[in-house]
Amino acid sequence: MSWKDELLDCTYRGVNMDIMAEDLEAPRALVQHGVPYVDGDDVEDLGQAAREFSMRAVVFGPNYMFHLKLILMALDTLGPGELVHPIYGSVNVVSGGYKVSHNAERPDYAEIALRFLEHTPNDAFFNPDFAFTPEGTAYVEDEKTWQDGVFDLIGRVDSLIAEVQGWIGGGWTGLMEKALGLPGITLRLQQMRSQIMGVVSGVDSMAKSSGAAFDPLLDLTRSPTEIRSSIEESTPSTSADLLSRTGLPSAMPGAESLPPDIARIGSAFLVAAREGTEPDGSALPTAMPDDPVEAVAFALVTLVITELALNYAAAIGVAIENDADDLALSPNDLERLANLVRSLIQAAILLHRHLYDIEEALPIIEGLRTAAALIQARARQLVLQRPPLLSRTVETPTNLRLLAHRWYSDSRRAGELMRLNPELRSPYSIAPGTVIRAYAN
Numbered sequence: 001m002s003w004k005d006e007l008l009d010c011t012y013r014g015v016n017m018d019i020m021a022e023d024l025e026a027p028r029a030l031v032q033h034g035v036p037y038v039d040g041d042d043v044e045d046l047g048q049a050a051r052e053f054s055m056r057a058v059v060f061g062p063n064y065m066f067h068l069k070l071i072l073m074a075l076d077t078l079g080p081g082e083l084v085h086p087i088y089g090s091v092n093v094v095s096g097g098y099k100v101s102h103n104a105e106r107p108d109y110a111e112i113a114l115r116f117l118e119h120t121p122n123d124a125f126f127n128p129d130f131a132f133t134p135e136g137t138a139y140v141e142d143e144k145t146w147q148d149g150v151f152d153l154i155g156r157v158d159s160l161i162a163e164v165q166g167w168i169g170g171g172w173t174g175l176m177e178k179a180l181g182l183p184g185i186t187l188r189l190q191q192m193r194s195q196i197m198g199v200v201s202g203v204d205s206m207a208k209s210s211g212a213a214f215d216p217l218l219d220l221t222r223s224p225t226e227i228r229s230s231i232e233e234s235t236p237s238t239s240a241d242l243l244s245r246t247g248l249p250s251a252m253p254g255a256e257s258l259p260p261d262i263a264r265i266g267s268a269f270l271v272a273a274r275e276g277t278e279p280d281g282s283a284l285p286t287a288m289p290d291d292p293v294e295a296v297a298f299a300l301v302t303l304v305i306t307e308l309a310l311n312y313a314a315a316i317g318v319a320i321e322n323d324a325d326d327l328a329l330s331p332n333d334l335e336r337l338a339n340l341v342r343s344l345i346q347a348a349i350l351l352h353r354h355l356y357d358i359e360e361a362l363p364i365i366e367g368l369r370t371a372a373a374l375i376q377a378r379a380r381q382l383v384l385q386r387p388p389l390l391s392r393t394v395e396t397p398t399n400l401r402l403l404a405h406r407w408y409s410d411s412r413r414a415g416e417l418m419r420l421n422p423e424l425r426s427p428y429s430i431a432p433g434t435v436i437r438a439y440a441n
Contacts (some may be wrong), residue, residue, distance in 0.1 A: 008089060010055075012116075013074040013081040014381030020111070023054040023087065051118040053085065053093065056097045060109040066441070068100070068110055070384060080119040082377075092119040153378050157317040157371050161310045164367040168306055169224045171360055175299050176220045179292040191293045193217055198257025199300045200226050206253060207233035228307050235311040238328060239319040245274050245337055248312070253304060258297045266301040269347035273308075276339030281350035288355045304352040306364070309344035313371045316341045320379055330437075331383045338379040345372045387439040389420070394434045400427040407438060 010017045029046040051197050059067045074081070075095045083093045096115035103109070179185065179192065196216040200223060207230040216223045234247045241247065252258065252266035265283050272279040288295050316337045323329045329337075345368045352361040352368075394403070400414040418427055420437045430436075 007086045008084055010057075010086045011082075011084045012071075012095075013077060014377075014384050015070045017055075017057040017114075018059070019055050019086055019111075020058050021056045024088070025052040025054065027052070041357065051091075052096070053083065053091070053114075053116040053118075055114040055116070057112040057114055058109070059112070060106075062108060064108050065441075066387065068112075069388070071112060072098075072100075074384070083116055085211070091116075093117060094119050105268065135412040151415055153321050153374055154314075154317055156374055157313055160367045160371045160374075164230065164306070164371075166309060166365050167360075167364045167367070168303065169221065171364075172224045172299060172303060173220045174343070174360075175288075175295060176217075178216065179295060182292055185292060188293050189217060192296045193233075195254075195257050195293070195297055195300060196223050199252075199254035199304065200230075202253025202255070202257075203227050203230040203234070203304060206230060206247065206249060209233065224303055224307075224406075227303055229291060231304070231307045231311050235308075235315050237315055238316070239323070239333065239337070242312070242316060242319055242340070243333055245340075248274055248308065249338075250274060252301060254300075258300065259294060261300060262294065262297045265336060269305055269350075270308075273340060273343040273347060276336055276343055279343060279347040279350060281347075282356060284350060284354040286354060298351070298355055302348070302355060305344065305351060306348040306368075309341070309348040309368065310371075312344055313341050313375060315372075317375055317378075320375065320382065324382060327382065327386060328419065329382075330388060331389055333419070334379045334383055338376050341375055342372050387441050390438055390440050391435050392438050394430050394432055394436060396432055398430050400424075400430070403430070403436065403438075406439075 008018045027049045029049050031046060033044065035042075044324050059071065061067075074336065075098050079097075080094050083091045085091055093116035096117045098115065101111045101113070104301040108269075146358040180189075193216060200211060200216070204226070209230065211230070212227050214222050236242050236247045249270055250267070251270065252263050255263035255267060258266075261283075268283075269279045285298075288298060319329075320334065320337060323334070349365050349368050352364050355361075364441040392407070398406075400417045401411045404417055405411040406412040414427075417436065417438060418424065420439075421427075424430070424434075
């Protein structure tokens with residue numbers, strides 16, 4: 001490994017840090033059993049304790065106070081976080097405290113002594129693929145590094161979505177095969193058929209299209225495919241449309257064809273998602289109903305909400321990643337996007353957890369949880385990259401362009417102020433006393 005070419009940029013919770021020195025200590029838990037009047041001890045090895053990373057970071061320059069504040073905010077955050085170590089890569093750690101040192105002989109300069117403890121054992125800790133190189137005794141890492149799997153948000157989310165969609169399609173087919181095999185099902189077939197086609201027509205209307213006619217009881221795989229394609233077409237792609245909830249229904253599509261109680265549950269989940277709040281699963285049964293018509297209705301609600309969660313996760317992942325270049329979205333916008341996808345995913349998880357067996361539900365739940373965690377972590381990183389957000393009071397009659405010139409010496413940042421204050425009705429005429437949210441610099 002070459003320090004010149006292979007060292008990684010150090011970050012903690014997404015905040016960059018310049019590291020001067022580092023130490024790794026890996027203590028072991030040992031117990032000594034001594035016997036009186038017998039030389040020596042019997043030493044029992046109880047395993048490795050938490051690895052300890054000691055580092056010394058430096059901040060300097062005219063903006064050193066701003067960078068110092070970001071680092072201290074990250075260090076003061078409760079709970080474990082991701083440390084990207086310059087040598088060992090991504091490690092899940094807990095901050096063990098820090099010490100900030102200033103010196104009068106070095107203005108605009110501070111050193112931070114850091115201490116991190118590994119939160120959980122990591123099987124992949126410092127385990128890259130090495131190859132021998134003939135230039136002496138140096139080693140080089142394989143071209144594929146841990147960064148390829150950690151920071152490619154869009155690729156990872158897309159992979160998780162494809163995997164979850166395969167699982168839910170198989171679950172739908174299995175449920176339908178089981179329902180159609182029940183004795184005396186003949187009298188219920190028309191009810192099941194009308195429920196399925198009602199929901200399929202409902203999601204088709206969301207996409208402003210009409211699917212080809214088919215019999216869902218003869219072609220079992222067609223229903224989830226039709227629902228998926230229509231939701232994909234109706235899911236918006238721009239951050240503005242995602243924030244306005246365009247394409248996200250406020251009621252369960254095809255609700256009129258479902259039992260009223262089940263339709264209300266699906267609609268309540270969608271309303272919670274539009275508001276970005278936690279869905280209430282108290283009305284869900286503890287298992288899939290024995291009645292085949294009710295079981296199919298719950299499965300349809302689960303299909304629609306899970307596909308909405310997956311497609312919105314993909315769209316919001318792209319929107320958040322695109323924002324990394326220009327930081328156009330405000331922290332509030334990023335929070336609203338993350339809350340939207342989190343609420344949809346929580347609703348889908350509740351449905352699978354309550355209605356399906358653990359073996360069938362667990363792969364879907366794990367995929368959904370991982371996708372939500374990736375998007376939330378990336379959104380948080382982008383929020384931390386922005387300067388602190390302040391509330392400032394306007395003192396004289398003005399407009400946003402003039403305010404941007406006064407505060408930043410750049411009138412072009414008026415659009416940024418408008419994004420941070422969407423409630424302003426007359427940005428061209430702002431009265432004294434108006435409180436404006438603005439970045440510190």
